[in-house]
Amino acid sequence: MSVAINVDNVVKKYGDLTIIPGLTEHIKNGEFFTLLGPSGCGKTTLLRMIAGFNSIEGGEIKFNEQVINDIPAHKRNIGMVFQSYAIFPHLTVRENVEYGLKLRKMPKDEMKKKVDKILDVVQITEYQDRLPERLSGGQQQRVALARAIVIHPSVLLMDEPLSNLDAKLRVEMRSAIREVQKQVGITTVYVTHDQEEALSISDRIAVMKKGVIQQTASPHTIYTRPYNVFVSTFIGHSNLFKGHIEAAGSEKTVVFADGYKMNMTTLSEEAADGQEVVISVRPEEFSICREGEGVRCKVATKVFLGKYVNYSLEFPEEMLVPDQPSIEYSQDLGHAEKLLEVGDTVYLKPNAMKINIFVADGSRSLMEGVVENE
């Protein structure tokens, strides 16, 4: 029942404004696929094109081998969960879940069995005769999920379904959605702007910016081996330094602007001697070291966050890629030997196995084995 989705060179335009300039993506059958990006990047637009609520100005979308461009939304057999839940306020919980089945003219007893089962799966059996206005946000979202899944859709589409919930409930619903999705085994396209949510819930994530997919990969790859600077800074925090490559035979070294050198074993063939690069270091990839063994900087502010301490650092301007909000170091309190104070001058050593190197304009990774589409 569940299908693979092939998005082939798809274009979305509103008048003269191009939202999606030509996007290709393959979503596997049964996979939990997340579209992640800042607001206005076109992720919801793409989702609504798959759903049939937005027209397609170019290219094709296929469910398995069937082109769906001209199939109206109500014949695409999709399940959709909306940001605003969109529970019918005039129907009870049970009637909401039954709605799609009734349209499919399912026999009464079979329908009852199915609805009972799905209500149990999403744990709202006890509220089945209530009107939606008497449910909490989390319960309403469970109803929406049940209503979308019960019709055995070919794909399940979710448009920021958790963004109206409070933080605690969000985490709880996150695992509920993941669990139900695995249980039913349905191809799911999930849209969110919350990177933590995307990392925790997805099989694969596509990071979008201005209608273009920047990278598609597993959560782990996206975080540890981002394809470009946008992905590395959008997912988590990355400190960006200017540098260049020094290569002697197979030995490759990356040199920071202040002359600090690091031996790198993870660079790709492309990295050439003398090439200008961007060095991306995550806050947790620094460790305090002795003078001369790392980059020199000064502690500007210090924020205590429980599990770790976050410092913002001051570097000489010529060492950094310009226009960065802050340069940060987070110190894991479980392993910290000494705490720093504001005003301290320290030497920090980046972890050569973890850091990422990009070409000078940030558009590509120079790490071995990193691909745009995994």
Add this chain to the structure above:
Amino acid sequence: MNKRFQWDFWAWITLLSIVVFGLFLIYPLFSLFVSAFQDAATGNWSMQNFIHFFERKYYYQSMINSFTVTTSVTVLAVIIGTALAYFMTLYRVRCKSIVEICIIISLLSPPFIGAYSWILIGGRSGILTRYLAEYGINFPSIYGFAGILLVLTLKLYPFIYLYVAGAMKNIDSALIEAAESLGCSGIRKVVTIILPLITPTILAGALMVFMNAMADFGTPMLIGEGFNVMPVMIYSEFINEVGDQANFAAAMAAIMVLITSTIFMLQKYVVNRKSFTMSSLRPMQTGALHGVKNVVMHACIYLLVALSMIPQLVVIYTSFLKTNGSIFVDGYSLDSYIRIFNELGTAISNTYIFSTAAMAAIVFLGMTVAYLTTRRKSWLTDIIDTLTMFPYIIPGSVLGITLLLAFNEEPMLLSGTALIIIISLVIRRLPYTLRSSSAILYQLSPSLEEASISLGASPVKTFFKVTAVMMLPGVMSGAIISWITAINELSSSVILFTGATKTMSVAIYTEVIRASYGTAAALSTILTLTTITAMVIFFKVSGRRDVTL
């Protein structure tokens, strides 16, 4: 969804609404303007009709009269309505809900009942006039300018009251507290904070009052006597047995539409520059007035309500009086009722049939066209949206004349039919229902419809199963108000009716003209009671305590 055009349900609705508004509003209006510029005798283009109008004082005086009386009514209604809303919202008033219900009743009652019963009270042989005459006191004349002013002000101040009271409820008390914390209090607070906040609302209400007063036909016809106003003049020129006056009446109607549209644009211009939205988390608290102030406030409010209710009460009372021809005699009887059921039974049934048919059409068109113009926007629906504004500026009598002129001949012979009266009711009320339906739609999240579609319901099915179901309570409560105004409608029906399509309000008018006051009173009583019953249903359906028109 699809770029290719399809003949789906919505295309039919688009076509239907274009046909309805095009055929029954634009085409007649257009033919009115055309005939205004035609010479009655030769059919040639000419400005003669307009020249004729502005040459004779008898005619252009009616325009001046209309303007003065309408402006006076608007100013008075604004002052009374705003003051009433201010005191009713901010201070504790005893029997507040009864006061409110009386105000709404007087707003929804047939427009000319006021004129007619004030004649019964203070006319030449009115109850009060004769009573005072016994003591040698000469009661000032109720006819003419003063009478129209009195009747229309009492009839129309509730518009302002309802609008302003609604706006006052939306003023957050924090705004007032902020003003007070900055050292502003008393009358300054009212002038610098409250008044500016409700000014856009007052202007909106004032427009309604102006339009209604300008277009009102029944009141000046009955009580105006020598004081001619435009609707009366248009009516009498049009009805004039000498057939060649239709073009002249059309010219006068054109002048009137010009005036109302100018006022409409002017108001829109001013309001657009000043408009803002308010919503209050915590409305202003009601306080109590004490001592003399409290007594004076209550006295004024009760006096006002009494004045507004007197016409209804007088009418109900006189309907049970024994009559002999046009004269009331001592004693009580049900003769008037027996006579109307015998002689005017069709008028009663017509009224209910026409207004119910109109209501059904209004509900259907209101919901579907509102859906078109809010959810399926295109240049075509924008045009429809603009067309639906037109009836606001067209006085009822003008609409009546335009319909009659346009559908007087084969193949589109509709004059004299029930259909044409129903159409005029639909055209006049539809804009109000459309506006409220659109407001409801803007509140409904489109994702509800998308959810239904994603579950497999086609867009049309979704509209009927989800959207319409959720709109219905709001639309129905609006429709009841439309029904009430339809049963009380006079100004266009009086032009469109024939013997077989007479409605109650037309019958009341003709009975009053014949000086058959008993039957007129009995008919009015039935109308008033129907109105009250419908209002009770409205309050039940909507769960509200106020009315928007």
